[in-house]
Amino acid sequence: xxxxxxxxxxxxxxKKNVSTKITExxxxxxxxxxxxxxxxxxxxxxFGERGNTAYIRPQFVRCIIDRLSQLxxxxxxxxxxxxxxxxxxxxxxxxxTAFDNGFTREITGAPVIIADGLRxxxxxxxxxxxxxxxxxxxxxxxxxxxxxxxxTHFKGHELSxxxxxxxxxxxxxxxxxxxxxxxxxxxxxxxxxxxxxxxxCVVWCRGGAIELHEVRSxxxxxxxxxxxxxxxxxxxxxxQKAIQxxxxxxxxxxxxxxxxxxxxxxNHKQEKTVFMTFVTNVSPxxxxxxxSDRPIVPDLGILASSDPVAIDQAxxxxxxxxxxxPISCLxxxxxxxxxxxxxLYPKIDWAHQLAYAERIGLGTRDYVLEKLE
Ligand code: SF4
Ligand code: SF4
Numbered sequence: 274x275x276x277x278x279x280x281x282x283x284x285x286x287x288k289k290n291v292s293t294k295i296t297e298x299x300x301x302x303x304x305x306x307x308x309x310x311x312x313x314x315x316x317x318x319x320f321g322e323r324g325n326t327a328y329i330r331p332q333f334v335r336c337i338i339d340r341l342s343q344l345x346x347x348x349x350x351x352x353x354x355x356x357x358x359x360x361x362x363x364x365x366x367x368x369x370t371a372f373d374n375g376f377t378r379e380i381t382g383a384p385v386i387i388a389d390g391l392r393x394x395x396x397x398x399x400x401x402x403x404x405x406x407x408x409x410x411x412x413x414x415x416x417x418x419x420x421x422x423x424x425t426h427f428k429g430h431e432l433s434x435x436x437x438x439x440x441x442x443x444x445x446x447x448x449x450x451x452x453x454x455x456x457x458x459x460x461x462x463x464x465x466x467x468x469x470x471x472x473x474c475v476v477w478c479r480g481g482a483i484e485l486h487e488v489r490s491x492x493x494x495x496x497x498x499x500x501x502x503x504x505x506x507x508x509x510x511x512x513q514k515a516i517q518x519x520x521x522x523x524x525x526x527x528x529x530x531x532x533x534x535x536x537x538x539x540n541h542k543q544e545k546t547v548f549m550t551f552v553t554n555v556s557p558x559x560x561x562x563x564x565s566d567r568p569i570v571p572d573l574g575i576l577a578s579s580d581p582v583a584i585d586q587a588x589x590x591x592x593x594x595x596x597x598x599p600i601s602c603l604x605x606x607x608x609x610x611x612x613x614x615x616x617l618y619p620k621i622d623w624a625h626q627l628a629y630a631e632r633i634g635l636g637t638r639d640y641v642l643e644k645l646e
Contacts, residue, residue: 275639276583282574282644283553295336295549297645298577302547308420310345312545315418316383317445318350319426320371323360324563327554329426331375337422337549338382348383348422350376352445353412354393355561356452356502357479364391388412389448396448399541403533403633405526410451411538420545421538423581427550427588429557429569431505432459433528434614434623435592436559437585438548439630443535455530456503458523461496467515468493474507474516483507503527509558520620528626535581536635548584550576552591557602557617569603569613570595582636586627589614 279301281294308314316337321328334350341348350371354363361367364387371385378384389395389412396410397417415421423438430436444455470492475483482500485492494515496507507516518524539546552573556565573591578584593614597607606616614623627638 274637275641276578276580276637278576278578278580278583278587278640278642280574280576280587280642280644283572292333292336294645295333295575296340298575299337299340299549301645302577302579304340304547305344307545307547308341308344308346312346312419313417314341314346314348314420314422315351315388315415316341316348316422316424317415317441318352318376318424319441319445319560320352320361320367320376321374321560322563323370323373325560325565327426327428327556327565327568328374328560329424329551331377331380333551334376334381334424337424341422342382346420350381350383350385351388351412351415353389353415353448353452354387356449356456357504357506357561358481359479359561359563363393386414388414388446393449396450399537401533401537401540403529403536405530406454406533406537409534409537410448410454411534412446412448415446415538416541421542421547423546423548425548425550426554426560427552427592428555428559429614429617430559431509431618432524432621433531433626434618434621435589437588438550438581439532439535439585439626439635442538442581443531443533446538447534451534453502455527455534458526459503459505459518460498460501461505461508461516461518463494463496464515464517465490465493467513469513469515470494471513473512474510477506477510479504479506524621525625529629532626532630532633532635535630536633539581539635546579548578548581550584550588552576552588555592567598567601569598569601569617571598578640580636580640582627582630582638583640586638587640587642589623
């Protein structure tokens with residue numbers, strides 16, 4: 274049976290603004306049916322790296338928090354710390370970044386709790402018995418919450434081609450150990466032939482894993498797999514295309530691990546999780562980068578569903594069926610119906626994450642889109 278995905282577009286006027294539309298969209302999910310008074314509700318969101326500007330506006334989050342507060346539940350905004358060294362690598366910096374990006378209680382109406390604690394090691398082991406992951410490490414304050422509202426900013430991603438609800442839950446709710454486990458097979462290799470020793474990758478490596486070494490043919494980059502956190506940043510950085518991973522082997526396994534982590538989070542919150550996805554500012558890279566490049570499509574709308582697979586499928590279909598932004602980095606697939614994410618990341622089969630999630634019972638790719646007036 275197809276899942277229902279509700280959608281509101283972003284048209285606005287004197288009678289209705291976008292905030293009102295978000296409130297109405299959230300109501301289609303019937304949150305009163307999911308959550309009970311007194312429930313501690315984790316509102317999972319990405320606060321945006323410092324310098325990023327594509328994340329969901331805190332003012333929009335307020336609409337959802339206000340409704341949750343009316344239901345007498347206790348919402349808190351949450352995310353986990355990052356693996357790489359950046360502005361959200363531990364809770365002190367993460368909180369400062371979240372506040373500086375506007376996610377204060379004054380604006381959103383909810384406090385912020387970093388779910389995996391000060392240094393990212395406050396996780397709970399959850400049995401999942403997947404093909405790759407047996408016991409997942411989930412940020413304890415997400416695991417311990419009574420329910421979950423997953424707010425996702427839909428955008429491109431260097432490893433999964435797009436970042437949607439499954440990624441927001443699978444990677445975004447994992448404690449540091451869990452993130453490492455998911456990235457563990459993504460250790461890129463440097464082609465000595467192509468490397469010109471410019472050192473650019475050394476500067477950008479988020480794990481401090483790359484060093485330059487003098488060899489017979491000159492200065493070459495070398496990756497120490499012990500320090501590599503599999504963030505894939507170096508692949509994007511190298512203009513010589515000297516750094517590559519085993520796309521065919523590594524990326525599908527990465528996606529499957531991510532989806533198994535999503536299962537570890539969601540299986541524990543059955544009938545207590547809803548999803549809203551903002552198909553707005555669809556930047557080519559994820560919100561973990563300290564910048565946001567021009568969106569690849571116009572702002573398309575906001576989706577709501579109780580099915581994470583259906584909402585991701587609906588979001589990717591919306592983007593691919595839209596005309597591309599001719600002044601973005603999108604070099605092809607500008608016509609409606611052409612695959613924007615394949616154009617951005619030709620070696621990544623984005624559909625694999627959805628097919629695998631469907632296979633392990635997280636939802637269905639078959640959906641009905643119901644547009645709100
Ligand atoms: S960025 Fe590329 S060319 Fe430059 S040092 Fe790194 S691998 Fe070599
Ligand atoms: S994937 Fe590349 S940038 Fe990321 S930690 Fe490993 S070597 Fe460094």
